[in-house]
Amino acid sequence: MKKILAVTAVLLTLMSFKMIEYKGNEYKISGTISADFNGKKIYLAETVDKSIKKLDSVVVKKGAFTFTGESEKPQQRLLYIEDKLEDGQIGLFIEKGTITVKVNTQDIPKSVVGGTLNNDALNKLNIIIADLGKKEEAFKDTHFENFNQAKASGDIETQNRIAKEYEALTAEKNKSYTAFIEQNPNSIICLELFPIILNDQNAKAKEIKPVFDKLPAESKQTEMGQKIDAYLNQMLVKEKAMEATEVGKKCPDFSAATPDGKTFSLKQAMGKVTVIDFWASWCGPCRKENPNVVAMYNELHGKGLNIIGVSLDNNAAKWQGAIDKDNLTWYHISNLQGWDEPIAKEFGVSSIPATVILDKNGTIVARNLRGEELKAKVLELLNQ
Numbered sequence: 001m002k003k004i005l006a007v008t009a010v011l012l013t014l015m016s017f018k019m020i021e022y023k024g025n026e027y028k029i030s031g032t033i034s035a036d037f038n039g040k041k042i043y044l045a046e047t048v049d050k051s052i053k054k055l056d057s058v059v060v061k062k063g064a065f066t067f068t069g070e071s072e073k074p075q076q077r078l079l080y081i082e083d084k085l086e087d088g089q090i091g092l093f094i095e096k097g098t099i100t101v102k103v104n105t106q107d108i109p110k111s112v113v114g115g116t117l118n119n120d121a122l123n124k125l126n127i128i129i130a131d132l133g134k135k136e137e138a139f140k141d142t143h144f145e146n147f148n149q150a151k152a153s154g155d156i157e158t159q160n161r162i163a164k165e166y167e168a169l170t171a172e173k174n175k176s177y178t179a180f181i182e183q184n185p186n187s188i189i190c191l192e193l194f195p196i197i198l199n200d201q202n203a204k205a206k207e208i209k210p211v212f213d214k215l216p217a218e219s220k221q222t223e224m225g226q227k228i229d230a231y232l233n234q235m236l237v238k239e240k241a242m243e244a245t246e247v248g249k250k251c252p253d254f255s256a257a258t259p260d261g262k263t264f265s266l267k268q269a270m271g272k273v274t275v276i277d278f279w280a281s282w283c284g285p286c287r288k289e290n291p292n293v294v295a296m297y298n299e300l301h302g303k304g305l306n307i308i309g310v311s312l313d314n315n316a317a318k319w320q321g322a323i324d325k326d327n328l329t330w331y332h333i334s335n336l337q338g339w340d341e342p343i344a345k346e347f348g349v350s351s352i353p354a355t356v357i358l359d360k361n362g363t364i365v366a367r368n369l370r371g372e373e374l375k376a377k378v379l380e381l382l383n384q
Helices: 116-152 156-183 190-200 206-213 223-244 284-303 318-323 342-346 371-380
Strands: 026-032 041-049 051-059 064-070 076-079 090-094 098-104 111-115 255-257 263-265 274-278 305-311 332-333 355-360 364-367
Touching: 026 090, 041 064, 051 064, 051 076, 090 098, 090 111, 090 116, 111 116, 111 364, 116 156, 116 190, 156 190, 156 206, 190 206, 190 364, 206 223, 223 342, 255 332, 274 284, 274 371, 284 305, 284 371, 364 371
Parallel strands: 026 098, 274 305, 305 332
Antiparallel strands: 026 064, 041 051, 041 076, 076 090, 098 111, 255 263, 274 355, 355 364
């Protein structure tokens, strides 16, 4: 299970303000604070390389402060009180219009910001984040210790149950983020949510890409927008490959060069049970798993098990060296193109080791089994 982390959130309440017309890209930050802070400075700052850089400052007078300026585009900024930087900062966007700030001096990160498109959207998002954070904290308090105990004792059933529950919580979180994006497509905050959503191993590009495509052109044309678009397109290619080679589908034939330079195909490797093993000489987990595969092959090859290894190496000598050193006596092929290996791409393989298991008819019956699970499936098929 992925490490369960508490979500740290800034709770900002949605507020509505009467808009006034501004020339060009002028903004005004209009803040209120306890009169106890009269004479204190409020700093406007930005984050640069994880450090806070001061940009401007004003003095609190009669429980109020004001910043004015221009910004060609919405930009993230911070406010903090003189001598209270460590007590927290107030996040906001400088952008055309009146940005209102109501400082909570008891809990500065919970100060209320609003008044403009992105600041109002930020308020909405942080309300969502705060709610999800409470749920994640509750989950951690309930399950974190139990998961560690189960891991220490080898209780796989409990580990899997807790992991499934956490996956459901992650799905709920991403559903909330997706709904926020759909409701606030014009806010630049939306772009920052896509990496969070895409970090979920169960995320599907075919579901996320249509949401991204509805964002305005100016968002999609930013550097981050272009990176997200490119990543989603890569995911779509992989998902189509996975769908074409999912369990129940007929396995497509393929061929490549053997270590001695001859062309060899899957069709030639077929047995009563065939395992396609994606690996590489440089892959530590692959090499660690090889002794188990060798033992299984030596035991069951005579009963109809065949294996064809597809290497993601790009160095022929290292590939051959690993085959010899690990005593891998089954069939081997590779185009020696590393992660650009076309056979791996055809099967949507993006991490190794990876396996595809075929029955005697060439139908895909399982994927990504290893160790005892792999051997059990092979035995099941051999006994049919």
